[in-house]
Amino acid sequence: MSRIGKIPVIIPDKVKVQVKNQHVAVEGPNGKLALDVHHLATVKVDDQQVLVTRPNDNKESKAIHGLVRSLIQNMVIGVSKGFVKQLEIQGVGFKATMANKKITLNLGYSHEIVYPVPDSIVVTLEDGGTKIKIEGPDKQLVGKVASEIRSFYPPEPYKGKGVRYSDEQVKRKEGKTVQ
Numbered sequence: 001m002s003r004i005g006k007i008p009v010i011i012p013d014k015v016k017v018q019v020k021n022q023h024v025a026v027e028g029p030n031g032k033l034a035l036d037v038h039h040l041a042t043v044k045v046d047d048q049q050v051l052v053t054r055p056n057d058n059k060e061s062k063a064i065h066g067l068v069r070s071l072i073q074n075m076v077i078g079v080s081k082g083f084v085k086q087l088e089i090q091g092v093g094f095k096a097t098m099a100n101k102k103i104t105l106n107l108g109y110s111h112e113i114v115y116p117v118p119d120s121i122v123v124t125l126e127d128g129g130t131k132i133k134i135e136g137p138d139k140q141l142v143g144k145v146a147s148e149i150r151s152f153y154p155p156e157p158y159k160g161k162g163v164r165y166s167d168e169q170v171k172r173k174e175g176k177t178v179q
Helices: 059-080 139-151
Strands: 016-020 023-028 031-036 042-046 049-053 083-090 095-099 102-106 113-116 122-126 131-136 162-165
Touching: 016 042, 023 059, 031 059, 049 059, 059 139, 083 139, 095 122, 131 139, 139 162
Parallel strands: none
Antiparallel strands: 016 023, 023 031, 042 049, 083 131, 083 162, 095 102, 102 113, 122 131
């Protein structure tokens, strides 16, 4: 069996998991999430845990088994605790502002970049708009929003300017020198 897939997902207090056919719905204090499970995995709820099984030992079944279990685990963690990504903006005059669920980024271009924030995501700005904190129950959506904001101006290796993850290390390069 898959080592990940055979581990049961523990359901914490205040979290409800409902399974109907191949549809899993998870509800908790941070929101609601739903997932349509692949037909090669079977999900059932026993006591305070979710069990994922597979019909056979095919290569695809093994892969789906662990994947479905991980997705359900992420949903349970998301509705109970939530997920957080932090970005930092570095560069002279580079900053972000927030208005009406839209982030406006000033990143040294001739124009401002306006990014609409999805409904389930909460974005907070700190340190005068140079630190961005992205929170939400859906791990995939939090990561997607963070990577899209970072993609507007990824950190460059010569001066280190740009948008980076707070724990990201940028390798700096030495510029050209005149002899």
